[in-house]
Amino acid sequence: MSQPRTGSLHWLLILPLLAVLAVLFIAPLYFVIERGFTDPPGAGWDNYQRALEDPAARRYAWNTIRTAFTVTLCASVLGYTYAYATFRASRRMRVFLLYCVLVPFWTSLLVRTYAWAIMLRDEGVINKTLGSIGLIDAPLPLLRNSFAVTLGMTQILLPFVILPCYSAMTRVDVSLVQAARSLGATPTSAFFRVFLPLTRPGLAAGAFLTFILATGYYITPVLLGGPGDQPVAVLIENAVQQQGDWGLAGALAALVTVLVLVALMAGWRSLTRSVLESGRRS
């Protein structure tokens, strides 16, 4: 407040990062979007019109959004539950449970996706086990469908829900839950009326991050999903690799970026609040 000089120096500290972002992110993004308007020369909004009118593009966009919603829902429910179990566990168990979240987090996305593919295929460990104990006659169709995509992406994105939820829980004053009990609330209603509302910013932030990340997923839906699960990213890749149609790819990329930005603005408040409120109490 009374240190305007050091305040201006703080801005200098983020300059290198801003420079890196400008060169490696903003400039390429600009060129991609520019391509959407200038390839072929004088294209203008033509590429956008093509993208929006293309039934395949609509279908793929729907796939992307539907998958993102399903994954966000599954990850939120499972992640919050896991975070709560961790929060209530003994100290030693807590460390173990958090490690279980972080270790896969540090493993390559590609490796984890292939691991799921191996587990889920007809000769995979799940179908083999179920078959050998006589529960099923024919292998269950576990791979190349929405189930596999949801399962794989949920597992991969879970840490993004678990960590903010857990951090929100550790900031809740447990005497509030005790107060609710002393005032006549059963454990269940104390949870739903006091604990859950107080940890909602963490859950919102986690769900939101998951949704944003899920809209950009490419490898997992391609490797685990069926034809009905392919995301827009596949279409963009197609346009570039198969057709050399950089204009259409640019327009599609720009549309996805806008979609994410809109979602970002919608959830901005809950995200920033959960970050900014970390030091505030009651």
Add this chain to the structure above:
Amino acid sequence: MSSKSPTEAVPVQLRGVTKRYGSETAVAPLDLTVEAGSFVSFLGPSGSGKTTTLKMISGFERPDEGAVLFGARDITSLPPEQRGVGVVFQNYSLFPHMSVARNIEFPLRMRGVDRSIRARKVREALELVELPHVAHRRPHELSGGQQQRIAIARALVFDPALLLMDEPLGALDRRLRESMQLEIKALHERLDVTIIYVTHDQEEALAMSDQIVVFNQGRVEQVGTPQAVYGRPRTLFVADFLGESFSVSGQVADGVFAADAPVALRLDVDAGVGNGPARAIWRSGSVTASPPAGDGSWAPMPTTVVASAFAGDRLKLKLRVGSGTEGIVSMGADWPAPPPGDALDVYVDRKRAVVVGAGEGAEA
């Protein structure tokens, strides 16, 4: 709320209640009866078992042994939400995501009270704590004192027979604390409710309580009126914890206390004090530098001044007697404070001396 209160204050009884955490005994077998409608303070240093005992009454801890009774009802294994006990926590514990009115309404909602009755009760509770205008504010918009009053309103709105307060004024500054003490006492007089009040502040306990229960190391040291625990402490710990005192070490033999040399003082003692090392204790009022003339009960006591401090209306002196014990006494401030190191002859009132055993375990 007092006259139409549907629940009447009940006595609380603890029978052989014990709580252990691992090998640590937090509360040794404890027998205690809190009479219906009384104001009882649990007083003791932190870790003395007073809060654990409170939690066993509120239901947040279950005793390892023994029973807790409300009236004739054994509630030892009842969960907190079924005990109908109001609890006020040190950090207020107001729900930050609800308005003040919603906070106060919470226990009524949990009990399925009708909407129109809820609104009336919330209004009455806010009037009770003299904050009728804050209903729509959020807790964080209120001052600490206001938040604590709302917490009290919330704990009383469902007419509990018993109100537990766990260091409720601990987070407030001294002046606010003193005015809140008087307000809580006034509330208790207006309402038909038993209050158990946990504090580590002896002045607070003395000012507010009908009865004080002094806790030390998981045990009850003494139960009595403020006057009794202050004026007639039964142990050295109670004497030390309840305020400044001046003491002399000595030996009790056959009902007579003899001070250690070089102090020449003999006192008759109660039958309760056994033979062995003991201390004679005086509170500030029974130590003076200038005894009233012609009163034979004052005995001279040579001391050395260790430190002195001016405290407005009185002078605080830390004195050491020849046999080694030190004590703090307050005296009238109408004479200049003696410098440290000076010899000072004080007089102690034989009639108001309290002799307690000072054997092993008696030291605070």
